[in-house]
Amino acid sequence: MDSEYDVIVIGAGAAGENAADRAVKGGLSAALVESDLVGGACSYWACEPSKALLRPGAALRAARSVAGAREAVTGSLDIPQVLARRDAAVNSWDDTSQAEWVSGAGIELVRGRARLSGARRVVVSDDRGDHFTLTARHAVVLATGSAPAVPRIPGLHDVPFWTTKEATSTHEVPESLVVLGGGVAGTELAQAFGRLGARVTVVARGPLLSAFPVDARGLVAEGLAADGVEVIENTSAELVENTDDGAVRVSLPGGRALEAARLLVATGRRPALDGLGLPAFGVEPVSMRVDETGRVQGLSWLYAVGDCSGGPKLTHQGKYQARITGDAIAARARGELARNETAQAWSPWARTADRLAVPQVVFTDPEIGMVGLSEEEAWEAGLRVRPIAVPLNVAAASLHAEDYSGWAQLLIDEDLRTVVGACFAGPDVAELLHAATVAIVGEVPLDRLWHAVPAFPTLSEVWLRLLEAYGV
Numbered sequence: 001m002d003s004e005y006d007v008i009v010i011g012a013g014a015a016g017e018n019a020a021d022r023a024v025k026g027g028l029s030a031a032l033v034e035s036d037l038v039g040g041a042c043s044y045w046a047c048e049p050s051k052a053l054l055r056p057g058a059a060l061r062a063a064r065s066v067a068g069a070r071e072a073v074t075g076s077l078d079i080p081q082v083l084a085r086r087d088a089a090v091n092s093w094d095d096t097s098q099a100e101w102v103s104g105a106g107i108e109l110v111r112g113r114a115r116l117s118g119a120r121r122v123v124v125s126d127d128r129g130d131h132f133t134l135t136a137r138h139a140v141v142l143a144t145g146s147a148p149a150v151p152r153i154p155g156l157h158d159v160p161f162w163t164t165k166e167a168t169s170t171h172e173v174p175e176s177l178v179v180l181g182g183g184v185a186g187t188e189l190a191q192a193f194g195r196l197g198a199r200v201t202v203v204a205r206g207p208l209l210s211a212f213p214v215d216a217r218g219l220v221a222e223g224l225a226a227d228g229v230e231v232i233e234n235t236s237a238e239l240v241e242n243t244d245d246g247a248v249r250v251s252l253p254g255g256r257a258l259e260a261a262r263l264l265v266a267t268g269r270r271p272a273l274d275g276l277g278l279p280a281f282g283v284e285p286v287s288m289r290v291d292e293t294g295r296v297q298g299l300s301w302l303y304a305v306g307d308c309s310g311g312p313k314l315t316h317q318g319k320y321q322a323r324i325t326g327d328a329i330a331a332r333a334r335g336e337l338a339r340n341e342t343a344q345a346w347s348p349w350a351r352t353a354d355r356l357a358v359p360q361v362v363f364t365d366p367e368i369g370m371v372g373l374s375e376e377e378a379w380e381a382g383l384r385v386r387p388i389a390v391p392l393n394v395a396a397a398s399l400h401a402e403d404y405s406g407w408a409q410l411l412i413d414e415d416l417r418t419v420v421g422a423c424f425a426g427p428d429v430a431e432l433l434h435a436a437t438v439a440i441v442g443e444v445p446l447d448r449l450w451h452a453v454p455a456f457p458t459l460s461e462v463w464l465r466l467l468e469a470y471g472v
């Protein structure tokens with residue numbers, strides 16, 4: 001193995017893989033260091049297994065909501081098959097195929113734990129206890145992901161609890177489950193386990209899915225209630241303890257106590273930057289910031305992408321950041337982008353979409369898809385905006401399911417007459433989202449969107465209703 005590369009990427013999750021790939025496509029050599037499974041959290045303990053656990057319940061509910069199909073459904077979910085399908089989705093936690101992809105892409109895979117030992121120098125410790133040094137001619141990219149943020153609740157650390165890692169890789173469905181945290185992870189997993197047969201209670205510090213519009217999250221709350229999931233909002237656990245029969249008891253303010261076979265703590269994640277040696281370079285992990293190209297502020301050779309870089313913690317956004325950063329490093333190596341220059345908005349080397357157009361889907365049933373600015377963010381950015389909301393009751397909705405209930409909103413910049421934000425909620429709305437992302441990124445004027453004719457009968461006809469409601 002060489003010890004000198006143009007670029008060294010630490011962490012072979014979705015973000016790290018893409019950063020290394022773009023650097024190589026830009027004509028540079030790259031080493032990718034990974035201490036665990038190549039492919040990272042999304043492939044093995046997050047997106048893919050959680051969606052695999054949710055999909056069978058959604059398919060069953062979809063069949064049950066259509067007369068004619070409903071009558072053909074005579075059984076309930078087959079739990080061993082659901083878990084086996086999840087195992088297949090994560091390749092049974094075997095990263096051979098991903099490692100082969102890395103080699104096929106011309107990237108050198110280095111197994112071991114990395115830390116920074118000097119400017120553009122990285123020390124790797126492998127599982128035999130050997131240490132070796134790699135040197136980067138141009139850049140080191142941190143792509144080390146995130147770790148669960150576990151709250152300080154009395155007793156919590158004295159009881160066994162699941163994080164999302166254990167929940168998504170479990171081989172048993174607990175008889176009962178308390179979920180701490182009403183964010184996206186907690187809500188998705190609450191529904192997954194509720195539909196798999198667990199008695200689930202969610203304890204949310206604020207409203208459930210507080211980052212989403214109230215009409216959208218209301219539909220998800222109804223979906224959870226229909227599945228028998230109890231949601232307790234605006235509450236924090238006061239005490240967590242074991243019971244005599246091996247269960248967990250979670251005490252809430254006001255004297256109520258919840259008992260369950262398992263506790264899932266899904267209260268957010270923080271950048272995984274500990275142990276990398278950052279303070280020696282004047283960078284404090286809690287306050288690390290990157291510029292538009294992904295370069296760590298104050299250092300010319302260090303970049304960060306994905307969950308560890310402090311922006312939105314989403315696979316597709318981490319991959320976007322990685323493409324931008326990989327290309328920016330290659331452009332700087334070729335002299336096309338000056339070392340001390342930051343990139344222009346919407347250029348190939350700027351993460352502009354991170355600020356203006358981050359798409360996110362909550363894969364519950366019903367789903368929420370949201371992209372762009374919220375109303376508050378728009379006003380804070382000095383934009384004069386008007387929200388337009390309509391129920392999602394176009395012809396395709398009632399054909400989709402008799403009891404279809406959905407909601408859609410566009411946020412319009414009144415001065416430019418363009419879309420700056422969008423949200424859709426309802427069964428199977430996720431695929432509506434990309435049209436909104438394109439409209440926002442392309443700054444398509446409403447008068448031109450009027451000519452984007454949605455096919456009949458598709459849920460996309462809601463775009464027409466929204467434009468009509470705005471007055472186009």
Ligand SMILES: Cc1cc2nc3c(=O)[nH]c(=O)nc-3n(C[C@H](O)[C@H](O)[C@H](O)COP(=O)(O)OP(=O)(O)OC[C@H]3O[C@@H](n4cnc5c(N)ncnc54)[C@H](O)[C@@H]3O)c2cc1C
Nearest residue numbers: 011013014015035040041042046114145306307313314315
């Ligand atoms: C339950 C759950 C469901 C989710 N579902 C979705 C979803 O549906 N869609 C979506 O877009 N996002 C989803 N996310 C978020 C998504 O999983 C993350 O945004 C994404 O995995 C981050 O990718 P990454 O490459 O930044 O980090 P990771 O995938 O965590 O990769 C980091 C890698 O770095 C390695 N590493 C760390 N430190 C070192 C070191 N010192 N040396 C060597 N290697 C190191 C780690 O072993 C790891 O493999 C979900 C998250 C959770 C928790």
Ligand SMILES: NC(=O)c1ccc[n+]([C@@H]2O[C@H](COP(=O)([O-])OP(=O)(O)OC[C@H]3O[C@@H](n4cnc5c(N)ncnc54)[C@H](O)[C@@H]3O)[C@@H](O)[C@H]2O)c1
Nearest residue numbers: 151181182183184185186204205266267268269313361362
């Ligand atoms: N479909 C998806 O794209 C998807 C799915 C799951 C996770 N993710 C991503 O993974 C990351 C982690 O997800 P997450 O849901 O854990 O984080 P999150 O930040 O979205 O939600 C965490 C929630 O826990 C709450 N909380 C914090 N402390 C608490 C306490 N002591 N008691 C009760 N509630 C408490 C917070 O108020 C917040 O609502 C997020 O960035 C998310 O975007 C994405």
